[in-house]
Amino acid sequence: KAGVTQTPRYLIKTRGQQVTLSCSPISGHRSVSWYQQTPGQGLQFLFEYFSETQRNKGNFPGRFSGRQFSNSRSEMNVSTLELGDSALYLCASRKAGGSYTGELFFGEGSRLTVL
């Protein structure tokens, strides 16, 4: 079955612009979470969505936001881009339920460069 799909794979933006990244989870998976990977900070949790509701949020400024649609697809948005937002953004999905258990599966990532 198809894995987690992220689009776009690569993008270049300039400071002050905004960006929207998309994630389609594995069919049947209802939880989607987002992570940022940078050389300096490593892999950091951004947020998780389940049944269209944000269930958990990491320590990122309000410029980072997300949402989940009824078909479990998710988008994340970064407004007023800064140079430090250049990173690999990874989306992960999990079958999930009421609990927080279960294996996470990651997409190939969206590599954002801010100039």
Add this chain to the structure above:
Amino acid sequence: GIQVEQSPPDLILQEGANSTLRCNFSDSVNNLQWFHQNPWGQLINLFYIPSGTKQNGRLSATTVATERYSLLYISSSQTTDSGVYFCAGTGTASKLTFGTGTRLQVTL
């Protein structure tokens, strides 16, 4: 939140050698996973191992949840094993906390 320590940070092996990567957690974790990050950035699932021992080919993993650590064993390493290995786990919430990774280079 939980802290995750991985060791060693860097490892260089000759092809055919065996290695052990370690992951220590500051608190009890759930959903412990090991990943291999490929050169394009994708995290490839190796093991989902909250406790116990699993094996998959030349790779195996053991998690001792009561002592808050996990080990990844790579036997008869190949050049294709090169890359960064991450362990990660969740605490009481759903956020997965990653270690800083072990960068493995396997040489001929």
